[in-house]
Amino acid sequence: DKGDRFQVKRISVNPGASLSLQMHYHRAEHWVVVRGTAEVTRDGETFFVSENESTYIPVGVKHRLANPGKVPLEIIEVQSGSYLGEDDIVRFDDRYGRHA
Secondary structure, three states, X not given: XXXXXXXXXXXXXXXXXXXXXXXXXXXXXXXXXXXXXXXXXEOOEXXXXXXXXXEEEOOOOOEEEEOOOOOOEXXXXXXXXXXXXXXXXXXXXXXXXOOO
């Protein structure tokens, strides 16, 4: 779903995989775990988020999502902010060699 200042996405992460360490200048994110357990790194702190739990990623905060489990991780991501374009991603560490 998408509106003027929000966007909702479903994100899947395979077992043992992770997304890039990144931040956004214009959007915050709220992650709700619907399957599996997420390993979340937020502003240098790493913690776990289980099914039916959530966490908030403020604008400008470095973050990463990883799946330490044996089943696919599925989260619902609610983005909110003044700009929601995919080019609002600053990557600091990416196992796939992406930059931006």
